[in-house]
Amino acid sequence: MTYSDLQSKVQAEQLTIFGTLLGARGTILLLGPHEPGFWPVLCESPEWQDGLADPVDRWSQRVITRLADGLGARAHFPFGAEQAPFLTWAMASDRAWISPVGMLVQADAGLMVSYRGALELDWEIQTPEAPRYPCASCAKPCTTACPVGALQGKQYDVEACRSYVQSDPAQRCLTEGCLARRACPISQAYDRDAAQSAYHMREFLN
Structure with missing residues (x-):
């Protein structure tokens, strides 16, 4: 099965391949x-x-497990009792890097990247040519977009971010998602629904 075949199967479930890397047995x-x-x-x-808790994780587990069963692959997730090392995998993959603000930037989603799971195949596949690091030629608007400068230090200032988001229920970080993430040119082309970003921001505050 080719990369294109796998991508078609995955995208039929409204997921997509955000990167590949070699595992212990295959891809x-x-x-x-x-x-x-x-x-x-x-x-x-x-x-x-x-109405139950963790709907996004439960949907991801159901859909990706079904995909894995159909492909004879193993499913892995960034949540649950046996969390796989997704940050390590992302950095070892061919389509994600550390951005100027310290968060991951991914070739298709930019700073809006989120990994819902992974499929581990028992065989290697030929993958498309890896893209170049996108931030090298970017004006880096992400570095100045945060209203409270929570991403300008050596570490993410979680409390400054949280306090600002909680201060006004109508401000855009809460209703549309993190402004630094949205400033990324790749994020802007990703077409992520603002309602999705707002949901994740509310989860961050809980």
């Missing part, structure tokens, strides 16, 4: 949301509508 495919279709499909899912 690991890192999966993230395929926009703009991911959020509407998730919101129509039984996991979202049953």
Whole structure:
């Protein structure tokens, strides 16, 4: 099965391949949301509508486990009792790097990157040519977009970020998502629904 075949199967579930790396036995495919279709499909899912906790994780586990079963692969997740090392995998992959503000930047999602799971295959696949590090030729608007400069120091100032977001229920970081993430030119082309970003920001505050 080729990379293109695998991508077609994954995208049919409103996920997409966010990077690949070699695992112990074969190729690991890192999966993230395929926009703009991911959020509407998730919101129509039984996991979202049953009112129980962690709907995004539960949807991801159901869908990616089904994909793994169909491909004879193993599913891994960045949540749950046996969390896989997704940050390490992302940095070892061919499509993610550390951005100027310290967060991961991914070739397709920019600073809006989120990994919903991974498929570990028992065989190696030929992957597309890896893109160049995008921040090298960027004006880096992410470095000045945060209203409180929470990403300008050596470490992310979580409390400054949290206090600002909690200070006004109508400010854009809460209603549209992190302004630094949205400033990234790749993020702007990713077409992520503002409602999705707002949901994740509310989860961050809980």
